[in-house]
Amino acid sequence: MDFRPTDEQQILRRTVREFAEAEIRPYMMAWDESQHFPMDLLPKLAGLGLTGIQFGEEFGGAGMSSVEYCICIEEIARVCPAIALSVAAHNGLCASHIAQFGDARQKAQFLPRLVRGEVLGAWGLTEAGAGSDAAGMRTTAVRQGECWVINGAKTFITHGAIGGVMVVIAVTDRAKGHRGISAFVVEHGMPGMRAGKKENKLGMRASDTSEVVFEDCRVPPSQLLGEEGQGFINTLQVLDSGRIGIAALSVGLAQGAYEAALRYAKERRQFGQPIASFQAIQWKLADNAVRIEAARLLTYRAADMKDRGRRTTLESSMAKLFASEIAVKAADDCVQIHGGYGFVKDYPAEKYFRDVKLLTIGEGTSEIQRLVIARQLLSE
Numbered sequence: 036m037d038f039r040p041t042d043e044q045q046i047l048r049r050t051v052r053e054f055a056e057a058e059i060r061p062y063m064m065a066w067d068e069s070q071h072f073p074m075d076l077l078p079k080l081a082g083l084g085l086t087g088i089q090f091g092e093e094f095g096g097a098g099m100s101s102v103e104y105c106i107c108i109e110e111i112a113r114v115c116p117a118i119a120l121s122v123a124a125h126n127g128l129c130a131s132h133i134a135q136f137g138d139a140r141q142k143a144q145f146l147p148r149l150v151r152g153e154v155l156g157a158w159g160l161t162e163a164g165a166g167s168d169a170a171g172m173r174t175t176a177v178r179q180g181e182c183w184v185i186n187g188a189k190t191f192i193t194h195g196a197i198g199g200v201m202v203v204i205a206v207t208d209r210a211k212g213h214r215g216i217s218a219f220v221v222e223h224g225m226p227g228m229r230a231g232k233k234e235n236k237l238g239m240r241a242s243d244t245s246e247v248v249f250e251d252c253r254v255p256p257s258q259l260l261g262e263e264g265q266g267f268i269n270t271l272q273v274l275d276s277g278r279i280g281i282a283a284l285s286v287g288l289a290q291g292a293y294e295a296a297l298r299y300a301k302e303r304r305q306f307g308q309p310i311a312s313f314q315a316i317q318w319k320l321a322d323n324a325v326r327i328e329a330a331r332l333l334t335y336r337a338a339d340m341k342d343r344g345r346r347t348t349l350e351s352s353m354a355k356l357f358a359s360e361i362a363v364k365a366a367d368d369c370v371q372i373h374g375g376y377g378f379v380k381d382y383p384a385e386k387y388f389r390d391v392k393l394l395t396i397g398e399g400t401s402e403i404q405r406l407v408i409a410r411q412l413l414s415e
């Protein structure tokens with residue numbers, strides 16, 4: 036067991052940090068205000084390999100490990116969690132599903148464009164009536180002659196309006212329950228597929244979240260992703276690694292909030308001294324530093340296990356649950372340490388506070404993570 040990052044990992048962290056400070060921090064409040072994902076950032080993300088972090092060089096990807104993926108997501112989230120969410124959904128959901136379960140032709144068709152950042156990836160599981168109970172989805176794909184015909188609507192889809200390639204999960208045989216669910220890869224602009232309502236969100240506002248509607252959308256059989264009937268099982272595997280990404284996002288957000296609080300505590304003077312000299316503030320800083328380090332270790336452990344080819348259902352959920360909940364606490368304490376200045380947009384505290392809440396909800400709520408963890412423990 037070696038907790039030290041390699042030289043390459045340290046360089047990677049520094050490079051992504053410098054990129055996020057230069058290319059994201061100056062503009063993130065404007066993107067947040069306008070609820071605008073900056074498409075012109077895509078080629079810059081691609082230039083650093085951040086649109087194809089874990090994909091093989093044969094697809095133009097950066098071929099990084101899962102631990103290195105965490106470092107990238109962490110460093111973007113430290114500055115702007117909304118951009119990190121977009122990078123995580125693109126890499127860890129859409130492209131990852133295609134890379135894990137696509138056939139050679141599908142990978143060759145879709146991955147290089149995703150990896151080069153020519154298109155953003157989206158991944159559609161959730162529906163208005165099927166969130167935590169995703170297998171209760173209503174969207175169907177019915178085989179008609181040479182095509183699958185998709186009907187239904189997916190809700191809360193990251194890049195639902197602006198994504199170029201989307202993985203969509205649909206019921207292909209209701210009688211078979213979760214073994215009657217399949218995945219398809221579709222492209223925006225296909226007849227019968229359109230973006231619906233764009234959500235007006237509390238946080239993560241620079242990341243597009245929209246409904247996607249399918250009305251008699253005809254998809255060729257070559258776009259069935261993975262085996263028919265395996266879509267939901269494959270989805271759970273995608274989420275096992277996706278949740279490591281959300282854990283890393285949580286660690287990065289918590290780190291950013293903690294650093295902002297620490298900086299402010301040293302600058303702000305009350306009663307003739309920096310507020311950092313008060314024990315009440317010091318304990319908040321100390322508790323957050325400990326919690327962030329613990330969350331980072333849980334996250335890297337899950338990532339390292341994934342890199343070793345081991346199943347991480349339990350470890351991914353533990354990391355996601357713990358990291359997202361300590362991130363909520365870090366963002367809350369960051370606002371508290373800033374006092375009234377934590378409540379206004381001149382300081383980063385209020386944005387961390389708004390962005391963080393998604394992390395205990397997306398890719399499985401905290402309640403669902405506890406359910407997954409308990410199920411794993413009880414089945415041992």
Ligand SMILES: Cc1cc2nc3c(=O)[nH]c(=O)nc-3n(C[C@H](O)[C@H](O)[C@H](O)COP(=O)(O)OP(=O)(O)OC[C@H]3O[C@@H](n4cnc5c(N)ncnc54)[C@H](O)[C@@H]3O)c2cc1C
Pocket residue numbers: 124157158159160161163165166167168190191192193194236239244393396397398399400401402403406
């Ligand atoms: C910004 C954003 C981006 C998103 N991006 C995507 C995306 O790209 N693709 C995608 O497919 N989805 C996406 N989602 C959807 C997200 O994954 C769901 O919102 C989430 O899974 C919760 O589903 P729900 O909102 O329907 O809540 P519900 O499932 O209705 O849950 C409501 C409450 O009930 C609790 N609950 C539900 N069932 C149980 C249970 N069995 N035991 C205990 N408590 C329970 C939940 O924990 C929660 O507190 C996104 C959501 C947001 C807000």
